[in-house]
Amino acid sequence: MDTKWKNRMKIIGWLLLFTLGVSGVLSALLNENDYYQRSYFKTSQFQRELENLTRYIQAFDIKYETKEDMKKAITVSKEEIENKRDEYGDLAGLINDIEMQYQLRIDEAKANENDKIADIYIKERDQKIDKITKNLESDENFKTSIIEEKEKHIDEYFQELESYRQEYEDYQEAFVYYLKNIETGQIYTNLSTMNTKSVEQSINNENMYYIQSYPTRENGYLVFNEGPLVNGSENLSNLIQTSTNDRFGGKIGVSKNAPVTNMVMQNYHNYDNQRIFYWIYTLAGILALAASGLIGKRMAVFGVIAPSKWQSKYNIIPFDVALILQVISVIASIALIDSTSYIYFNIHADDIIINLVFLTIIIGLTLIQAIYLCNRLKTIRKDKSVWQKTIFGRVCKSVRTFFVSIVTVFRNAFLNRRVGTQVFLVLTIVFSFGILTALIFIDEDFLALYIPAILMIGLPLLILIIKRTGYFNQILSNASALAKGEFKPDLTIIGRSVFAKLAEDINQMKHGVKQSQNAQAKSERLKTELITNVSHDLRTPLTSIITYSDLLKNPELTEDERNAYIEIIDRKSKRLKVLIDDLFEASKMASGAIELTKAKVDIVQLLQQSLAEYNETMEDSQVRFRVSNPDHPIYAFVDGQKLWRVFDNIIGNITKYSLENSRAYINVKEENHQVSITFKNISKYELSENIDELFERFKRGDESRHTDGSGLGLAIAKSIIDLHEGTLDIDVDGDLFKVTVILSLYDK
Numbered sequence: 001m002d003t004k005w006k007n008r009m010k011i012i013g014w015l016l017l018f019t020l021g022v023s024g025v026l027s028a029l030l031n032e033n034d035y036y037q038r039s040y041f042k043t044s045q046f047q048r049e050l051e052n053l054t055r056y057i058q059a060f061d062i063k064y065e066t067k068e069d070m071k072k073a074i075t076v077s078k079e080e081i082e083n084k085r086d087e088y089g090d091l092a093g094l095i096n097d098i099e100m101q102y103q104l105r106i107d108e109a110k111a112n113e114n115d116k117i118a119d120i121y122i123k124e125r126d127q128k129i130d131k132i133t134k135n136l137e138s139d140e141n142f143k144t145s146i147i148e149e150k151e152k153h154i155d156e157y158f159q160e161l162e163s164y165r166q167e168y169e170d171y172q173e174a175f176v177y178y179l180k181n182i183e184t185g186q187i188y189t190n191l192s193t194m195n196t197k198s199v200e201q202s203i204n205n206e207n208m209y210y211i212q213s214y215p216t217r218e219n220g221y222l223v224f225n226e227g228p229l230v231n232g233s234e235n236l237s238n239l240i241q242t243s244t245n246d247r248f249g250g251k252i253g254v255s256k257n258a259p260v261t262n263m264v265m266q267n268y269h270n271y272d273n274q275r276i277f278y279w280i281y282t283l284a285g286i287l288a289l290a291a292s293g294l295i296g297k298r299m300a301v302f303g304v305i306a307p308s309k310w311q312s313k314y315n316i317i318p319f320d321v322a323l324i325l326q327v328i329s330v331i332a333s334i335a336l337i338d339s340t341s342y343i344y345f346n347i348h349a350d351d352i353i354i355n356l357v358f359l360t361i362i363i364g365l366t367l368i369q370a371i372y373l374c375n376r377l378k379t380i381r382k383d384k385s386v387w388q389k390t391i392f393g394r395v396c397k398s399v400r401t402f403f404v405s406i407v408t409v410f411r412n413a414f415l416n417r418r419v420g421t422q423v424f425l426v427l428t429i430v431f432s433f434g435i436l437t438a439l440i441f442i443d444e445d446f447l448a449l450y451i452p453a454i455l456m457i458g459l460p461l462l463i464l465i466i467k468r469t470g471y472f473n474q475i476l477s478n479a480s481a482l483a484k485g486e487f488k489p490d491l492t493i494i495g496r497s498v499f500a501k502l503a504e505d506i507n508q509m510k511h512g513v514k515q516s517q518n519a520q521a522k523s524e525r526l527k528t529e530l531i532t533n534v535s536h537d538l539r540t541p542l543t544s545i546i547t548y549s550d551l552l553k554n555p556e557l558t559e560d561e562r563n564a565y566i567e568i569i570d571r572k573s574k575r576l577k578v579l580i581d582d583l584f585e586a587s588k589m590a591s592g593a594i595e596l597t598k599a600k601v602d603i604v605q606l607l608q609q610s611l612a613e614y615n616e617t618m619e620d621s622q623v624r625f626r627v628s629n630p631d632h633p634i635y636a637f638v639d640g641q642k643l644w645r646v647f648d649n650i651i652g653n654i655t656k657y658s659l660e661n662s663r664a665y666i667n668v669k670e671e672n673h674q675v676s677i678t679f680k681n682i683s684k685y686e687l688s689e690n691i692d693e694l695f696e697r698f699k700r701g702d703e704s705r706h707t708d709g710s711g712l713g714l715a716i717a718k719s720i721i722d723l724h725e726g727t728l729d730i731d732v733d734g735d736l737f738k739v740t741v742i743l744s745l746y747d748k
Contacts, residue, residue: 024285221247
């Protein structure tokens with residue numbers, strides 16, 4: 001045991017040494033060249049700090065405008081007014097919402113014989129209608145609203161801009177600047193004086209760690225061509241100055257009087273320690289890498305960390321998968337090494353140790369895979385089955401098999417023995433007559449055989465070919481007309497030849513095209529209706545939400561008005577959620593992107609639970625339900641939650657669309673190893689004679705679309721039943737509406 005532990009400790013020590021070497025060398029190569037510089041002020045990090053300072057100077061000094069000045073510069077275009085008017089939506093819809101809001105109050109007041117309160121409600125309603133009408137007709141109201149929105153954006157812009165001010169003040173503690181606009185002569189500085197001599201006395205080598213003068217030999221004058229610190233709203237692009245091409249001269253220095261706690265000063269003071277550690281870590285890495293190479297050679301370390309006994313198990317992995325895993329390990333190692341650059345900023349022993357441990361594990365796994373993969377590459381030429389067992393090889397084999405099968409299928413599909421036999425016989429006869437004609441010129445005695453053969457075989461064959469050619473031309477003409485969308489009379493079916501079968505198929509194809517065109521026309525009509533209904537049903541509540549949200553912005557609203565508007569917004573939001581949820585579910589049903597969780601379910605109990613959910617609604621409605629079902633359970637193998645949705649949709653339709661003071665009948669029965677659930681009610685709306693339209697999406701019995709339904713209930717219900725391989729049928733007899741759901745019983 002001691003020997004094994006010593007060997008393991010040696011391997012772990014070697015891996016740590018190797019990892020330290022790889023980490024030190026690669027992290028030095030991958031790191032920026034900042035640590036090659038002797039001064040912090042020549043590093044890219046300090047240059048970024050200097051760029052940040054100039055951006056803050058541009059934002060807060062050079063191009064700074066007050067909030068009030070920006071608000072005074074606001075303008076409103078006609079296009080903006082028209083866009084705002086479109087947001088409010090249809091005036092008729094808004095007026096209808098207000099009338100519906102007050103109608104219940106007015107009717108209640110009149111029922112209580114309180115005409116004064118009813119007149120007050122009517123007056124309030126008319127005033128609101130007049131106000132909304134004037135708002136939608138007046139450009140000035142829209143202009144005021146747009147200006148308020150832009151002022152709000154300006155407030156948000158300055159709020160975000162001010163969030164950078166503290167960082168700017170921190171920079172001013174470390175930096176001293178004196179900049180002069182070459183074109184205008186305007187001076188920008190954080191010094192207390194603008195006198196040139198005083199500036200020279202303040203910004204000099206005695207008082208500054210670093211001085212950047214403009215113009216310089218390399219860059220010339222300072223030009224602020226960067227974008228703004230805060231982009232702001234796109235509507236404020238004409239108010240916020242994004243850049244300037246003015247040239248500035250002057251000096252920017254890092255003060256020796258800056259607080260030590262300042263971030264720039266901390267980076268300055270820490271740079272030397274970080275640079276020293278960088279070179280120590282790099283040199284240690286080089287030495288460790290060289291030492292690990294020598295030690296590893298003596299220990300034969302590759303054979304120890306990757307024992308040959310595990311090679312066979314590694315070979316089980318498909319070669320291409322093993323290659324991908326190796327690449328992933330290498331990338332992970334490089335990424336982890338690259339991330340170690342943070343240790344130069346936080347020189348802590350525990351961080352270095354933790355990083356080396358994780359990196360050792362990753363590099364160890366990478367080495368083990370590399371050793372096994374190299375051994376495998378040595379035998380790959382001899383073992384050709386390696387390529388066949390790869391995932392790529394299996395895919396290629398499957399593709400090749402697929403194409404071979406496709407070719408075979410097409411060959412068999414076009415193989416017709418009867419046609420081939422007929423063509424072969426005709427060609428044989430024609431060829432025989434050609435030989436016989438040549439023999440006549442050799443010996444006239446063959447003429448006695450040639451004339452009877454021509455009369456008995458050649459002439460009938462010629463007539464047959466001419467007739468078949470004419471028949472084929474008719475078929476070709478009919479097919480060409482069909483391709484152009486023209487419908488000629490049906491072809492006559494003559495005999496049982498292949499042309500007759502072709503003519504029959506073309507006739508069927510023509511009838512199929514007619515049916516397809518009719519179906520396509522119907523589909524286009526349904527699509528148009530669907531788009532119209534979806535737009536209407538979704539836009540109506542959305543318009544109300546936008547309108548009353550805008551009205552809520554009025555600070556002069558009374559509490560009752562505000563609560564009423566909030567109530568309308570809440571109701572319309574819930575209405576919009578129901579429509580979107582139903583549309584999403586109907587889309588999933590239609591696309592088949594839904595899975596059933598089937599179980600043994602008692603249909604009778606599930607129906608009773610569905611009815612219990614509507615108990616209060618049924619009691620409040622003027623429809624009386626009559627339910628007839630067996631006393632014993634009836635089991636089916638279904639998704640209970642989805643089937644409950646079917647019952648919920650159908651029962652919900654009954655409560656919404658049944659004629660007042662009528663009865664609804666629900667009957668459950670078993671027959672022919674199936675369960676049949678029947679729902680019958682009298683509709684309050686006139687039903688279409690086309691039953692299929694009732695399954696269409698967004699189709700309602702209420703064509704005026706003032707009810708709360710989404711028009712998706714029956715479409716969703718039928719999709720669910722179809723997924724259960726059942727049937728959902730609708731029968732309409734006058735105003736009698738009947739829905740029948742049939743499902744297979746549970747097979748014990």
